Amino acid sequence: MASLQEQLLKAGLADEKKARAVKNEKRKQRKQQPKGAVVVNETEERARQARQKKAERDRQLNLERKQEAEKKAIQAQIRQLIETNRLDRSRGETSYQFVDGKKIKKIPVDDTMVDQLSRGRLAVVRQGENYDIVPEKVARKIMERDAAAVIVLHDRKQDDAGEDDPYAGYEIPDDLMW
Template sequence: MASLQDQLLKAGLADEKKAKAIRNEKKKQRKQQPKGTVQVSEAEIRARKAREEKAERDRQLNLERQKEAEKKAIQAQIRQLVNTNRLDRSRGETSYQFVHDKKIKKIFVDDKMVDQLSRGRLAIVFVNDQYEIVAEGVARKIQERDENAVVVLHDRQKDDVGEDDPYAGFEIPDDLMW
């Protein structure tokens, strides 16, 4: 198959002199280009830039997806902790009021739970749009995962040793000397 240049010469649209000049010009251009470097066209540059931008967008999307997955996993852990450790408050007759989202809320618990809530041994958590009561240790674990889930957790007093204290009935005299 003949080249376009040969076809133009045969058709009489170009002459031999012009064809020779164009060939020499192309040869000079090829020799002037340093070996090993390939001239990159603008289209290739734009395509490479578009690929890099797409890769960056994909990385950002993957990070967002990972964060969402971590958030869901944490919420599932909190739900599981609450479901396995919540205390039964079905016999509650005393109302316990607390503040959540700038609103006063009320739950019914028994007298022992009210005392333990005020001493910081029990805590109120908000999970699945419900208020549940859990032990202090469980509440601390939940608080590590999500601070907003724990609604009420009072600090324990240093001198609060609990009901198991064998010396609870004895007062320490003021004039005790060692």
């Protein structure tokens, strides 16, 4: 099969003089290029850059998906901690008031819960729109995962010996004079 150049010459669309000039020009271009250099095709370069951009975009999307999955897992852990450890407030007669953001909220609790909340033994946590009361240890575990979920947790005082107080069984008399 004849080359395109020969076909054009036979058809009379190109003359022999122009064909030789084009051939010489191509030979000169090949000789001017360094021997170790690779001919860089512009379309190949653009395609490579497009692949790199797509790979970077895919990495970013995968990272965002992974972060979202981790966030959902943490929320599920918090939900499970609250549901398994929340205290029953059904017989609460006293309302405990606390601040959530800029609003004052009230939840019904009994008198012992009010005392333990003020001493830091119990904490108020938020799950969605609901508020629950959990022990301090559970609240600390929740704080490790998401500090915003714990609404009220007072610091324990050093003089509050808690359940390990050796003098807890002894009452202080009202008429004691120092």
